[in-house]
Amino acid sequence: MSTFKCLFYVNNEPAKKQCFFIKIKRKKCSSV
Secondary structure (H helix, E strand, O other), X not given: OHXXXXXXXXXXXXXXXXXXXXXXXXXXXXXX
């Protein structure tokens, strides 16, 4: 579910850090 959160919070700055961490495990976040 973390991957989905990244997609929704990828635009948010506070969540950007979370997205970066998930990006290391899954590149799907980068797709957004």
